[in-house]
Amino acid sequence: GRQGLPEVVYGPGKTAPQITAIVTSLLAANSGPVLVTRVEPETADTVLEAVAADGGRYDAEAQLLAWRPAPAGDFRVVVAAAGTSDWPVAAEAAAVASAAGLDVSRIDDIGVAGIHRTLAAAPRLHAADAVICVAGMEGALASVIGGLVAAPVIAVPTSTGYGASLEGVTALLAMLSACAAGLTVVNIDSGFGAAMAAHRIARTRKASS
Amino acid sequence: GRQGLPEVVYGPGKTAPQITAIVTSLLAANSGPVLVTRVEPETADTVLEAVAADGGRYDAEAQLLAWRPAPAGDFRVVVAAAGTSDWPVAAEAAAVASAAGLDVSRIDDIGVAGIHRTLAAAPRLHAADAVICVAGMEGALASVIGGLVAAPVIAVPTSTGYGASLEGVTALLAMLSACAAGLTVVNIDSGFGAAMAAHRIARTRKASS
Amino acid sequence: GRQGLPEVVYGPGKTAPQITAIVTSLLAANSGPVLVTRVEPETADTVLEAVAADGGRYDAEAQLLAWRPAPAGDFRVVVAAAGTSDWPVAAEAAAVASAAGLDVSRIDDIGVAGIHRTLAAAPRLHAADAVICVAGMEGALASVIGGLVAAPVIAVPTSTGYGASLEGVTALLAMLSACAAGLTVVNIDSGFGAAMAAHRIARTRKASS
Amino acid sequence: GRQGLPEVVYGPGKTAPQITAIVTSLLAANSGPVLVTRVEPETADTVLEAVAADGGRYDAEAQLLAWRPAPAGDFRVVVAAAGTSDWPVAAEAAAVASAAGLDVSRIDDIGVAGIHRTLAAAPRLHAADAVICVAGMEGALASVIGGLVAAPVIAVPTSTGYGASLEGVTALLAMLSACAAGLTVVNIDSGFGAAMAAHRIARTRKASS
Amino acid sequence: GRQGLPEVVYGPGKTAPQITAIVTSLLAANSGPVLVTRVEPETADTVLEAVAADGGRYDAEAQLLAWRPAPAGDFRVVVAAAGTSDWPVAAEAAAVASAAGLDVSRIDDIGVAGIHRTLAAAPRLHAADAVICVAGMEGALASVIGGLVAAPVIAVPTSTGYGASLEGVTALLAMLSACAAGLTVVNIDSGFGAAMAAHRIARTRKASS
Amino acid sequence: GRQGLPEVVYGPGKTAPQITAIVTSLLAANSGPVLVTRVEPETADTVLEAVAADGGRYDAEAQLLAWRPAPAGDFRVVVAAAGTSDWPVAAEAAAVASAAGLDVSRIDDIGVAGIHRTLAAAPRLHAADAVICVAGMEGALASVIGGLVAAPVIAVPTSTGYGASLEGVTALLAMLSACAAGLTVVNIDSGFGAAMAAHRIARTRKASS
Amino acid sequence: GRQGLPEVVYGPGKTAPQITAIVTSLLAANSGPVLVTRVEPETADTVLEAVAADGGRYDAEAQLLAWRPAPAGDFRVVVAAAGTSDWPVAAEAAAVASAAGLDVSRIDDIGVAGIHRTLAAAPRLHAADAVICVAGMEGALASVIGGLVAAPVIAVPTSTGYGASLEGVTALLAMLSACAAGLTVVNIDSGFGAAMAAHRIARTRKASS
Amino acid sequence: GRQGLPEVVYGPGKTAPQITAIVTSLLAANSGPVLVTRVEPETADTVLEAVAADGGRYDAEAQLLAWRPAPAGDFRVVVAAAGTSDWPVAAEAAAVASAAGLDVSRIDDIGVAGIHRTLAAAPRLHAADAVICVAGMEGALASVIGGLVAAPVIAVPTSTGYGASLEGVTALLAMLSACAAGLTVVNIDSGFGAAMAAHRIARTRKASS
Numbered sequence A, B, C, D, E, F, G, H: 001g002r003q004g005l006p007e008v009v010y011g012p013g014k015t016a017p018q019i020t021a022i023v024t025s026l027l028a029a030n031s032g033p034v035l036v037t038r039v040e041p042e043t044a045d046t047v048l049e050a051v052a053a054d055g056g057r058y059d060a061e062a063q064l065l066a067w068r069p070a071p072a073g074d075f076r077v078v079v080a081a082a083g084t085s086d087w088p089v090a091a092e093a094a095a096v097a098s099a100a101g102l103d104v105s106r107i108d109d110i111g112v113a114g115i116h117r118t119l120a121a122a123p124r125l126h127a128a129d130a131v132i133c134v135a136g137m138e139g140a141l142a143s144v145i146g147g148l149v150a151a152p153v154i155a156v157p158t159s160t161g162y163g164a165s166l167e168g169v170t171a172l173l174a175m176l177s178a179c180a181a182g183l184t185v186v187n188i189d190s191g192f193g194a195a196m197a198a199h200r201i202a203r204t205r206k207a208s209s
């Protein structure tokens, strides 16, 4: 089996009782973090009450339910969001990464249409062990960051924007075809996926020490 | 009728005799520039010999045939290309704009994956009356330039790249959905279209003076 | 930094308090126009009351909030809409261009399926310094106008229509592949983008005088 | 069975002997026209020699082989092509319609980016019993013609153009979503299909008299 | 100008007062039929009361408002629908064609997955001067009918179905690439477009007599 | 492991020595049929000579190399092809199914645009244990056959046709969205896939006896 | 005509009275199972009361109405679902197959991202006469199962997931292009289609015995 | 500036003299590895002779030119390829990663349609610090590997396959929508991109030690 990754349940389409049952069983089966993503506030309340174990918390911006989050380690992840509308996805990335034990900080609104804002963030980006770049209409941000830092950059396209944004598909394709060498991409709006990718990278360091 | 735009013939699919006939008739019908785009070298040679009028020239990089190019005016257009593979399209844009009477200069390889190169070009970009931005894999360049300058920016997506580049469609969509306010876009690989758009803008100034 | 463009906030996804805070800070930071696009009437009311500064106005058809609109200059923009369903986008283009200081007039329902209507508008189109052409099902309008006038033509595809209209993608692609030389295109439904493009062009004239 | 339509064989992918056999058998089986579309010149030569029956002719521009073409009737079809690159498809439409017994004339280069050319053709278009409109980059032509005449208009999108033209798909979709009431469309590059549609319409008149 | 086609207003996106004004003005400007498509029942009630002229009628299945429908002529149109879910579009085609003066009859549920039903309808199809074929999941119906009859066949793809039906795009493309010679196609769900195409064909006969 | 399916190697992209090595090793490792699909004639010749084992055969129409074909069993598969251009794919389906031990017969040119041809084949289709339906431009054929017979129908879309055929994607989607209950589909041009699906079904019968 | 397949009515878009009428008539016309798919609970209640015949049942998870289900035969179908969100489609497949007389069992949550779960199911999969594999985000499951068993595998892509899942299109295409020989695919979310395909296969065995 | 990544030139579209000039200048400008990807053998020969510096090598399978490759470090990367046709892309990934100083090994043909082969590779996969998974028709491989190991997994979709494979787009989308948590993806066929992503991860470890 695969070890070392937190258990994460995908919330949409599951009822509160279904989530409660799954969480209860996961909490019993192992001792690591148990998370549920994309949970509506009302469902979250119901589940928090129904799960016997203590210590569950709900992060409303990230729509994340979490039990037994890992203590913060020394792997620094910066979650950089291009614009306001990219915040919910950035919040999911940050909350999941944090619950998985990474040392997370966020930089918002550094979209490249105002390149001075991006550059102002350069020192913080350089200090990161990995960067999660969240952007929709300004998918270009991933290219710029990929060119600025030599650390792993995980790009998350978002479904913000309209028309030619095609629900995030444009940002996704643009990030994939960008020239910045070694940029990697996860699914549209998948803050969760980016956080887990960062966690896999962080484990690499631990594994080696 | 519409006045003030040069006559431009689209070369592909036309035989040398067809081009010769069209050019000859256009040279007779008016006194402005006559251009033919996307002409292969051999066809160009044949046509240059066959057209009676003097002064025809062929620009091999731009694949452009031109008669009676307009003298350079005082409208400064900078043609900025992201990478090496975008050069042929940039060449077409520059050659057509130049033949139409604009004051053209080029900046190559300022792709955003090396943002310092883009920034190094900022002074020249700021001095332009209009910028034509040519990019494929680094479609992001259009966003960055659009944020840097307040002049009109005309973006030309190119069909370079592979996979997720989708023959230029990705760059096209990314440029259209970018946040930089007031960026406009022409067809994939259409250096010609961008040059004509710049020419229309340049006329605006003349019209007002 | 880039100067000379008005500050424009994208409304969707932002709460009234968020918009209020951003507007307040922008009004303090500079002395030019401050606009917010795509604001619902209720949100607009709340924001107008909450922002301390006077002089904010809401244009319900254009869904635009504006403070300190620029006085009308002498750059004449005609906003031409193909059909009734294209009016909201035309309204956004006109309202933003007007707030940015352009001299705006509108011509509605000149779609090419009744070419006499288009031709009847020719004198007004010829008198324009720039034309913004707004069309969905009749994307063909952009080609016809591009052929009629030598001024800059900025085409805005709209998401009206059904079936093969593909939410505006068809009009977008048709405008880009049209033969009319030097036509430029902005994002689907982006009356805002077209207005800003016209503003960039208008600045060109000022810059030169 | 269906009567009254000529037999038309689709040439691509068939060898000269295969075509010879099919044509021979069709000539024997009925007494009407027998056509083969999209035949390369060399194949055409071979087939013409191999088929025993006399009177076969090859139209190189249309790439059409025809035996026993029908005499011209009194149903007037105008085949209108937008630009030079649309000619081969227009030629197929004209040749097939003619062999099917329609009274065909062609008008070339009436693309709408020069609307005066389109309007100059209006009298000839008005005199037609049906119009076949062939266009690629200027798909807009179908809208304009559909608005000009009350006769049936059959639009043939062509795969000319580049980039956003998407091999004819853009013209196809634009023609389908156009506002001109009652425009119908056939497959990309299918001059054949348009000719057969016109023939079906022509039969309607005969059927009623 | 174009004569002989009824005036048809596209309802969606227009308010009852807007429709009332347009209808009133069209009724005054000419003496032929005036139609409004895709009108919701409540809007229809309001408009019928507000328009001063008598004789307006609303067809709820077809969602059509009509004033001064033309008397039935002798051009027989059969509207054939593949399945139950295609009925609303078939209803629009039939109602518009009828108001335009065609002699309309409908055949429902003749989809080809039960080919005996299609064949049972063959006599009625053969008797038609033109066939309008309405189908979504069973787009194949158009091919079969096109092969059965020699009269004009106008295919209307519908947006019924799910998954691979792609909101009607699959039926549209399948109808266009079908082998049945001379089939023509209108926009997805456009019963209106098909009716107008049939009307254009019917006029051809009149014009010739 | 999985037993009972023949070993089939995909030829494209493999050199003759690579194919020789793989075939040799597969012939040694088991005692059933060994096939290689999509092999060019020259490669086939080279491989046939290089493989030590006897009894290899090359079917040029199907582009199939086969060793140790299974003896024909009593499971009757009919491979029905819509048109001439679908023959190569039908040949691959038939050759693979035959080598896998099925009792195969072919019916060609039964496309639905001539429904009488399809119906003439009904008795042979009814007698089949399974039908493989191969069609491109006439993807409709799958619907009709699915409605005619109660046996398993495996549809193979082909990449024949042009324009709206989209290299087989249209036929693929049309087959999937067709109403005929229980039709299944394999990849575009995959005669091989259909044959293997038929073989799996044939095994079912054996397994039960 | 086609015999041996149950009558299945497609519920969406039909009113309760329409369904009642169709069901009543089908129950009278033959003696086999009569099913209605995708029926909302309220509609189901109304129909069950309105249909005179006894024995109708509603399966809420599968959204299936059924009269006269066939007794379970000896053809064993396993319906394997990759994840929780694929359950409704798996339920439709299982309920329809069961009503058609197959011996159905379900295995849920065997998605390949936890390959041990898939492997744990191998014995049950091997015992099946046919496998229906239902998966959306884990479309990969079909490949793995196709490689594990030699029985017919019918893959049902589901529209679960977000972003790059493209409403099921990604799973659909991935299943079609997978390497597992002889996998067949039905429409997105079509549990019904897969069940009918299994039924056709089961009849094959009966036919032969 | 960004440090620590090797210089990699994209070969396609560049002439031998252009590559020679770029390489020469890069070798002079820094002391790390200089690579050129996607170089045809003849071009490679010419460049190797023309570049003054010694030690250039050409890897024909990977189509990679390399000078001053980095010595192998202790970061273990496994490049796993699903099938034979994925080898060239795997070779590019392996060669670039190796030249960048990673400790690379390859596992070929572990595609999931034969899951035992995938499982047999599990021990080697578990021992890796990062896995690069290269797959086209068997894009499913990425899901399975992502579920097997907790190390970073970088998926490279390839353009192998036909029909529904859509030149690699299907594998790309399937990898992105897969359930395996934390999988990341690079552009289609970009072995280079995956290698650089692995290099960025490897640096993370160094940076921390």
Ligand SMILES: Nc1ncnc2c1ncn2[C@@H]1O[C@H](COP(=O)(O)O)[C@@H](O)[C@H]1O
Binding pocket: B008, B009, B010, B011, B037, B038, B190, B192, B193, C179, C180, C181, D083, D084, D085, D113
């Ligand atoms: N490179 C080009 N791309 C697109 N359109 C062009 C190009 N060159 C010329 N044209 C346009 O093509 C039209 C002339 O087409 P044609 O009549 O075929 O020569 C004119 O409208 C030109 O403005």
Ligand SMILES: Nc1ncnc2c1ncn2[C@@H]1O[C@H](COP(=O)(O)O)[C@@H](O)[C@H]1O
Binding pocket: D008, D009, D010, D011, D037, D038, D190, D192, D193, E179, E180, E181, F083, F084, F085, F113
């Ligand atoms: N250029 C063409 N484009 C599309 N279909 C054609 C064309 N020429 C002939 N056909 C049709 O192709 C069918 C004949 O196909 P085949 O049996 O392959 O010769 C007939 O239905 C013709 O109507």
Ligand SMILES: Nc1ncnc2c1ncn2[C@@H]1O[C@H](COP(=O)(O)O)[C@@H](O)[C@H]1O
Binding pocket: E083, E084, E085, E113, F179, F180, F181, G008, G009, G010, G011, G037, G038, G190, G192, G193
């Ligand atoms: N869930 C379903 N998905 C697709 N087709 C269905 C479904 N349920 C029933 N059908 C088919 O739909 C057709 C009946 O359509 P209708 O005449 O509209 O009831 C029959 O061919 C059924 O086999």
Ligand SMILES: Nc1ncnc2c1ncn2[C@@H]1O[C@H](COP(=O)(O)O)[C@@H](O)[C@H]1O
Binding pocket: A179, A180, A181, B083, B084, B085, B113, H008, H009, H010, H011, H037, H038, H190, H192, H193
């Ligand atoms: N195989 C490749 N695929 C994509 N990008 C590449 C490849 N090889 C090199 N590059 C990138 O292409 C850029 C160099 O482009 P150029 O200036 O045209 O040589 C650099 O950013 C490289 O990182």
Ligand SMILES: [Mg+2]
Binding pocket: A082, A083, A086, A111, A134, A135, A136, A137, A138, A139, A160
């Ligand atoms: Mg953004």
Ligand SMILES: [Mg+2]
Binding pocket: B082, B083, B086, B111, B134, B135, B136, B137, B138, B139, B160
């Ligand atoms: Mg570029």
Ligand SMILES: [Mg+2]
Binding pocket: C082, C083, C086, C111, C134, C135, C136, C137, C138, C139, C160
């Ligand atoms: Mg419009």
Ligand SMILES: [Mg+2]
Binding pocket: D082, D083, D086, D111, D134, D135, D136, D137, D138, D139, D160
């Ligand atoms: Mg054209």
Ligand SMILES: [Mg+2]
Binding pocket: E082, E083, E086, E111, E134, E135, E136, E137, E138, E139, E160
């Ligand atoms: Mg239907």
Ligand SMILES: [Mg+2]
Binding pocket: F082, F083, F086, F111, F134, F135, F136, F137, F138, F139, F160
């Ligand atoms: Mg076919």
Ligand SMILES: [Mg+2]
Binding pocket: G082, G083, G086, G111, G134, G135, G136, G137, G138, G139, G160
């Ligand atoms: Mg799933």
Ligand SMILES: [Mg+2]
Binding pocket: H082, H083, H086, H111, H134, H135, H136, H137, H138, H139, H160
């Ligand atoms: Mg593969």
